[in-house]
Amino acid sequence: MQKLDRRQFIYCGAAFLGSLTPCYAFWRFGGGFPQTVPDDIRGHVFSGGAPQKPWKWSHEGFAYKKLGKDKVVCGICPHHCVLHPGDRSVCRSKVNIDGVLYSLAYGNPCAVHIDPIEKKPLYHFLPRTTAFSIAAAGCNLRCLNCQNWEISQFKPEDVRHVDLFPSAVVKRAQSSRARSIAYTYSEPVTFFEYMFDTARLARRQGIYNLLISAGYINRRPLKALCRVLDAANINLKSFSDAIYRRLNGARLKPVLDTFETLQEQGVHFEMTNLVVPGYVDDADMVRRMCTWIVAHLGPDRPLHFLRFFPRYKLDRLPPTPVSTLTRFREIAMQTGIRYVYVGNVPGHPGNHTYCHHCKKMLIERQGFRVPTYNLVGSRCRFCNTVIPGVWGEKG
Numbered sequence: 283m284q285k286l287d288r289r290q291f292i293y294c295g296a297a298f299l300g301s302l303t304p305c306y307a308f309w310r311f312g313g314g315f316p317q318t319v320p321d322d323i324r325g326h327v328f329s330g331g332a333p334q335k336p337w338k339w340s341h342e343g344f345a346y347k348k349l350g351k352d353k354v355v356c357g358i359c360p361h362h363c364v365l366h367p368g369d370r371s372v373c374r375s376k377v378n379i380d381g382v383l384y385s386l387a388y389g390n391p392c393a394v395h396i397d398p399i400e401k402k403p404l405y406h407f408l409p410r411t412t413a414f415s416i417a418a419a420g421c422n423l424r425c426l427n428c429q430n431w432e433i434s435q436f437k438p439e440d441v442r443h444v445d446l447f448p449s450a451v452v453k454r455a456q457s458s459r460a461r462s463i464a465y466t467y468s469e470p471v472t473f474f475e476y477m478f479d480t481a482r483l484a485r486r487q488g489i490y491n492l493l494i495s496a497g498y499i500n501r502r503p504l505k506a507l508c509r510v511l512d513a514a515n516i517n518l519k520s521f522s523d524a525i526y527r528r529l530n531g532a533r534l535k536p537v538l539d540t541f542e543t544l545q546e547q548g549v550h551f552e553m554t555n556l557v558v559p560g561y562v563d564d565a566d567m568v569r570r571m572c573t574w575i576v577a578h579l580g581p582d583r584p585l586h587f588l589r590f591f592p593r594y595k596l597d598r599l600p601p602t603p604v605s606t607l608t609r610f611r612e613i614a615m616q617t618g619i620r621y622v623y624v625g626n627v628p629g630h631p632g633n634h635t636y637c638h639h640c641k642k643m644l645i646e647r648q649g650f651r652v653p654t655y656n657l658v659g660s661r662c663r664f665c666n667t668v669i670p671g672v673w674g675e676k677g
């Protein structure tokens with residue numbers, strides 16, 4: 283038999299291990315795990331993807347700079363898209379037309395609904411109220427498991443939409459008796475101008491503003507938005523930069539900065555972590571994430587672990603085992619987070635709110651309904667402990 287030298291031995295060993303990897307993936311995920319996983323799925327600027335002229339739902343962008351004669355750079359999110367005339371942004375909703383940056387998602391939402399606030403999920407902000415909810419097409423992330431890819435991964439002009447400028451949104455919210463307007467479903471960062479102008483008008487009418495987002499936004503526009511923002515739910519996709527790049531096409535650090543900015547600006551916020559099997563189901567990572575949350579944001583920020591269901595490019599992965607969610611909830615509570623929820627699992631004890639002091643049930647949830655409510659003002663009915671959140675009128 284021919285002897286192998288050292289280099290051949292290493293090469294053959296690597297080839298053998300490489301051949302096992304798809305087998306392991308097939309065994310673990312029933313053949314659903316992608317066979318080749320790129321390290322970074324960040325989107326790119328679409329060269330020549332802009333229309334020739336602005337349309338009815340165009341608005342000059344906020345927070346952009348001109349670079350030279352006709353190049354522009356958008357300052358809304360960490361992608362910092364540099365657009366030549368005729369280019370379209372990573373998020374698909376911004377274009378450079380003759381040296382001016384336009385948002386094409388202004389007044390043309392592709393989704394308009396009235397939702398219970400519990401659906402956002404926001405469990406510690408005005409429970410039992412409704413939120414007038416809007417989204418325009420586009421997203422600055424590329425999540426393989428996107429739940430709303432039919433609107434997030436398309437151009438604003440390529441999806442069905444309605445004509446609803448900011449003042450009309452506020453009127454519709456008022457007539458539907460919603461207490462708040464939620465910017466949600468796709469990614470509100472990419473329709474920042476529309477959201478900001480609507481939020482300013484809503485604030486004047488005493489309507490609250492909710493941001494439901496992945497939090498991939500630069501500090502300056504976020505600080506400006508915080509002046510008119512009342513609450514947010516930010517999806518912390520994982521606690522690993524490598525996973526952010528591989529699963530979401532983004533980076534971790536800017537999202538952590540978003541939490542610190544919201545905290546510093548005094549905006550009520552909650553966090554969501556969608557537990558995607560094979561990507562975001564590592565207990566050590568969850569422990570590190572929760573340790574960071576307690577150290578930087580304190581123990582009172584509600585954290586929601588959500589069950590994953592097969593979707594979009596990960597449509598052949600299994601749903602998250604309920605036991606994983608239960609375990610992550612325990613880890614988070616052991617780490618010191620006081621309000622930890624499990625979502626997308628009807629009947630789970632983690633659907634409800636318990637007083638962190640006396641442990642009695644304060645809010646029972648059945649789906650988005652609240653059959654039991656044991657707060658008096660902002661206090662526990664049983665032991666009078668103040669429960670973190672915004673429970674009645676904002677002061």
Ligand code: SF4
Nearest residue numbers: 356359362363371373
């Ligand atoms: S908001 Fe859109 S245009 Fe602006 S930097 Fe982000 S991806 Fe690019």
